[in-house]
Amino acid sequence: MATVSLTVNGKKATAQVESRTLLVQLLREHLGLTGTHVGCDTSQCGACVVHVDGVSVKSCTMLAVQAEGASVTTIEGLANGNELHPMQAAFREHHGLQCGFCTPGMVMSAVDFAKRNKNPTEHQIREWLEGNLCRCTGYHNIVKAIQAGTEAMARTVR
Amino acid sequence: MTAQGIGVPVRRKEDARFLTGQGTYTDDINRHGQVYAHILRSPHAHAKIGKIDTAVAKDAPGVVAVFTGADMQVGGLPCGWLIKSKDGTPMAEPPHPVLAQGKVRHVGDPVAVVIAASRAEARDAAELIEIDYDVLPAAVTAEDALKPGAPQLHDGAPGNLCYDWHIGDKAAVDAAFAKAAHVTRLEIVNNRLVANPLEPRAAIGEFDRGTGEYTLYTTSQNPHVIRLLMGAFVLQLPEHKLRVVAPDVGGGFGSKIFHYAEEAIITWAAGKVGKPIKWTADRSESFASDAQGRDHVTTAELALDKNGKFLALRVATQANLGAYLSTFSTSVPTYLYATLLAGTYTTPAIYAEVKAAFTNTVPVDAYRGAGRPEACFVVERLVDAAARETKIDPVELRRRNFIAKDAYPYQTPVALVYDSGDYAATLDMALKSADYAGFEKRRQEAAKRGKLRGIGIATYIEACGIAPSALAGAIGARAGLYETAEVRVHPTGSISVFTGTHSHGQGHETTFAQIVSDRLSVPIEMVEVVHGDTDKIPFGMGTYGSRSLPVGGSALVKSLDKVVNKGKKIAAHLLEASEADIEFKDGKYTVAGTDKAVPFAQIAFTAYVPHNYPIEELEPGLDETSF
Numbered sequence: 009m010a011t012v013s014l015t016v017n018g019k020k021a022t023a024q025v026e027s028r029t030l031l032v033q034l035l036r037e038h039l040g041l042t043g044t045h046v047g048c049d050t051s052q053c054g055a056c057v058v059h060v061d062g063v064s065v066k067s068c069t070m071l072a073v074q075a076e077g078a079s080v081t082t083i084e085g086l087a088n089g090n091e092l093h094p095m096q097a098a099f100r101e102h103h104g105l106q107c108g109f110c111t112p113g114m115v116m117s118a119v120d121f122a123k124r125n126k127n128p129t130e131h132q133i134r135e136w137l138e139g140n141l142c143r144c145t146g147y148h149n150i151v152k153a154i155q156a157g158t159e160a161m162a163r164t165v166r
Numbered sequence: 167m168t169a170q171g172i173g174v175p176v177r178r179k180e181d182a183r184f185l186t187g188q189g190t191y192t193d194d195i196n197r198h199g200q201v202y203a204h205i206l207r208s209p210h211a212h213a214k215i216g217k218i219d220t221a222v223a224k225d226a227p228g229v230v231a232v233f234t235g236a237d238m239q240v241g242g243l244p245c246g247w248l249i250k251s252k253d254g255t256p257m258a259e260p261p262h263p264v265l266a267q268g269k270v271r272h273v274g275d276p277v278a279v280v281i282a283a284s285r286a287e288a289r290d291a292a293e294l295i296e297i298d299y300d301v302l303p304a305a306v307t308a309e310d311a312l313k314p315g316a317p318q319l320h321d322g323a324p325g326n327l328c329y330d331w332h333i334g335d336k337a338a339v340d341a342a343f344a345k346a347a348h349v350t351r352l353e354i355v356n357n358r359l360v361a362n363p364l365e366p367r368a369a370i371g372e373f374d375r376g377t378g379e380y381t382l383y384t385t386s387q388n389p390h391v392i393r394l395l396m397g398a399f400v401l402q403l404p405e406h407k408l409r410v411v412a413p414d415v416g417g418g419f420g421s422k423i424f425h426y427a428e429e430a431i432i433t434w435a436a437g438k439v440g441k442p443i444k445w446t447a448d449r450s451e452s453f454a455s456d457a458q459g460r461d462h463v464t465t466a467e468l469a470l471d472k473n474g475k476f477l478a479l480r481v482a483t484q485a486n487l488g489a490y491l492s493t494f495s496t497s498v499p500t501y502l503y504a505t506l507l508a509g510t511y512t513t514p515a516i517y518a519e520v521k522a523a524f525t526n527t528v529p530v531d532a533y534r535g536a537g538r539p540e541a542c543f544v545v546e547r548l549v550d551a552a553a554r555e556t557k558i559d560p561v562e563l564r565r566r567n568f569i570a571k572d573a574y575p576y577q578t579p580v581a582l583v584y585d586s587g588d589y590a591a592t593l594d595m596a597l598k599s600a601d602y603a604g605f606e607k608r609r610q611e612a613a614k615r616g617k618l619r620g621i622g623i624a625t626y627i628e629a630c631g632i633a634p635s636a637l638a639g640a641i642g643a644r645a646g647l648y649e650t651a652e653v654r655v656h657p658t659g660s661i662s663v664f665t666g667t668h669s670h671g672q673g674h675e676t677t678f679a680q681i682v683s684d685r686l687s688v689p690i691e692m693v694e695v696v697h698g699d700t701d702k703i704p705f706g707m708g709t710y711g712s713r714s715l716p717v718g719g720s721a722l723v724k725s726l727d728k729v730v731n732k733g734k735k736i737a738a739h740l741l742e743a744s745e746a747d748i749e750f751k752d753g754k755y756t757v758a759g760t761d762k763a764v765p766f767a768q769i770a771f772t773a774y775v776p777h778n779y780p781i782e783e784l785e786p787g788l789d790e791t792s793f
Contacts, residue, residue: 026286042194043187045416047364048449055364083187096185100177107671108184109365109416115185143364143417144671 014075016041017085025072031065032056034072035082043083043112047141054140057113058082064120066139083112086119094164095119098157099150106144114140114150122158130155171684178676179690180669189414192368192385197442200370201230203432204288205445206278206295207454208270211306211526212317215268215277216298223280223294228287231439232295234278235265238434243425243490244399247497248642249329252519257329260320260524262490264400264427264434270299271319271489272526274454276427281435281443304526308484309463311523319489319524326524328487328496333504333580334517339469342478342515346469350552356540358461358486361533363670365416366447367456369429371436379407382433386412386698387422387668388708391645393700395425395493401434405700408433412698415670420533421456422670423710424493428455459533461486462499462540468513468548474558476511476567481518481544488529495531496522501581501641502537502629508578509545510589510625511567516579532710538628546624560623561597565590582629589625631716648793649713650704651721653682653729655788657774659767660692666706667718668697674714678722685726686766687753704791724792732788733769739780740764740772 013022016039023038035041035058046068047055056068059081086093092100095118105111114137121128121136133154134147142150170176183189220232243262250256261267266277278295282288305311305319311326319326343349370383380403386392389410396410397403415422428445436443447455463484469477485499504518549567553560569576571588578584597603605621612619632638632647652664663678679693696702707713730750737755738745747758756763772779773788 028286036194040196041187042191043189045191045365046193046446047366047416050449053364083185087186092182092185099185100181103178105181105184106673107364107417108180108189108414109191109363111184112187141364143362143419 010073012072012076014077015079017081023072027071027073029072030068031058031070031072031075031080032067034075035067035080041082041084045109045112047109052141053110053113054117055110055113057116057140059116059120064117081116083116086115093119094160095122095154095157098160099153102149102153102156104145104150104153110140110142114142118154118157119161121154122161125158126162128155128158168683168687170680170690172680174680176676176680176690178673179679180673180675191365191414191416192370192383193444193446195370195383195413196444197370197372200442200444201281201283201439202285202288203435203443203445204280204282204285204292205276205428205431205451206280206292207451208266208273208275208277210270210299210301211273211304212302212319213270214300214302215266215270216300217296218278219296220278222296223291226282226287226291226294228283229291230281230283230441231435232278232280232291233265233435233438235263235267238265238431240264240430240434241400241402243427243430244395244493245491245496246395246493246644248644249331249496249500249522250642251329252332257496257522258320258323258327259491260322264430272528274451274528275489276431276455279431279435281439285446306525306527307463308461308486308521308523308525311486311525312484312521317526319526323524328491328522328524330519330521331500332517332519333500335515335579336517338515339478339480339517343467343469343480346477347472348470348552348556350468350470350548350555352466352548352551354464354466354544354547356460356462356464356543358527358530359459359533360453361419361421361456361459362452363417363419363421366449366452367422367426367428368444368446369432370442370444371432371434372442373437373440375440379409380433380437381409381411382429383411383413384429385415385422386410386708387415387418387670387710388412388706389668389698389700390666390703390706391423391708392425392429396430396433400425400430409699409701411700412668415668415698418670418710420459420531420536420710423708424457424531426455454528457492457495457529457531458488459530460540461530464544466544466548468552470552470556474556474563474566476513478515479507479513479517479545479548481507481516483518483520485520485522486525486527486530487522488525488527490529492529492531495529497642498530498532498537499540502532503541505580505582506538506541506627506629507545507580508582509542510564510569510587510627511545512569513567514579518580535628536711542624542626550623561593561602564593564623564625584627587627593625628712630712632711632713633717645707647707647717649718649721650706650791650793651718651725652704652789652791653722653725655729655770655773657771659688659770661686661688661694663693663695663722664703665695665697665718665722666703666708667714668706668709670709672709672714677715678719681719681722682726685723685730688766705793721792725790728790728792729788732773732784732790733766735780735784736769736772737764740778
């Protein structure tokens, strides 16, 4: 067993885990943050994307112990109270989700993208989404949502 | 139409929770004292099982229990549609054990279940189970399985044949082919595919010793169907002691319609070990255990006269059903397939025969469209090939054979009656949208850039929202196909709707609330749509085959009508008028021709606080159910 201490959504957390425990298992099973999903176990679908020290990471592909001392943000930590983050609001406005299972990973991935690309083309968005699979909407509205969310973030976030 | 009524593009009610990580999918649920199951599956396509040694696994760290087929002597997984062969004999329906009984028939066939304190310990212990497999030759395609001398899967299915079914008039088709000016013939493979919803299947079983009640949380499109099949056929649990909950479900695409072995294993084992048990598939398990789709091999022939009019269609399909009959598997390559072979055309004679085979593969069942896209693929491929062969433009050939818009109701030669349609008009719209006339120019422009540009045409018709009928029973359906809706108006006028349909991405919580808003003029924020719990919903057949709105929405409208009509009686009393003079509009009951009015919310309150109320003639309350 190993001890992991990290910051999750701004709060300090410590957990005793088997050293083989994945970051996503720490989040879901030890910390009860079930908004981060596991869709494929193989780093393909991106339903498990969280931010580790501000960068999007597939949490099914990182050991919990590798997050020692890190600051992790999950989908639960993105909104400001009841006020949706601009990217969340854009997904809602543009109907960028159906069953919702891929959505947390999509949104977290999109937020990282928006921070890196202030004025992206549709092509850049689609390239970035290579690592996030959606089985319902066929991406069209997700791309629209990310375009709008990126613009909104440029206006409102830092 | 109200501001949020039918057809208004409102923002979805369910999105806020999905966007903030507050959705509750099955694997997000944790029950007190929960332990975890790992299913050990066959690595072989076909093998006899000798000895299974679980002793070491049972002693492994964290292990609570290990069960094999010898421990779990319960009913087999049932099939919900009886197909009869050409000669009238019922289909072969061999046992579908939940845990293998002496033999495995596909890679992924469940052999044992290990229950342990953690997922990892369950998986570790499963690796310690020793199984003696006597590997047998396997047949994986329908064609191979149906050949003489093929490896035999089931004692009760000689030649691996499930059924040899047909529909249509063979003699009329043969006669038409004999006089045809042209015959187009194709061999068509409609490949197998894996449904792959993004959320893997999962199940949590729980047993309450105090009440004797079982609860199953499961990734299902239709929890009542699971309760019925698992309760009545597999575990012999009465429905009042079995609750099935299908919470938020991350996509289904058909693959979450069916009753799966894991649901029965987890529920049964929860009773044995006295603790809640969670099982969640990993993606590899999804590939090896979720029912798959399609897998038809078809020979199809179209007979045409010299003017390109279709005279007859002859279709012979081999359908691969996999190793066992999944819940609705048998209906897919028959009644959901061949009845659509008329497509949008006036082909006067059609004959189709379907041989369904057992093979050493994962079971096949309904997947997106289920049989109907397979029929469309056959028909439209044939029409395109015929157009090329006869050098008739593919648009023109279709136009010549469309059912005319004044020919309805139209009886097809394959059972269905079409009620309406104007295919020429919709094709015109599609051609205009695609700028079909300008295609040649675009093709030449693309060719200059070294690109090969193509364009394709297909027409599609689908029979969906299958409802109960004497016909459904006559052709072998073993389930009722109706739907329920309960509209519970609360004393202060907010509303809960209980629907037997299930949303796994379709957005019923919004669209069904819009139906209520449309009828009662209440904001959708005052309407909660409840689904996916057999303890809350009177009954339901779930969501598949595009049935939620046509069948479930109709039940909802019927219940809303009942609510409105009961409200009229209450309003007549309050307004001291005749019921016949009461009108309901814009959320108000009025006396026709007067300004006397009472709002809907006041009627609701009056129904629950019936001090001034026609109590002798009318029950209190405002809660209506329709089937």
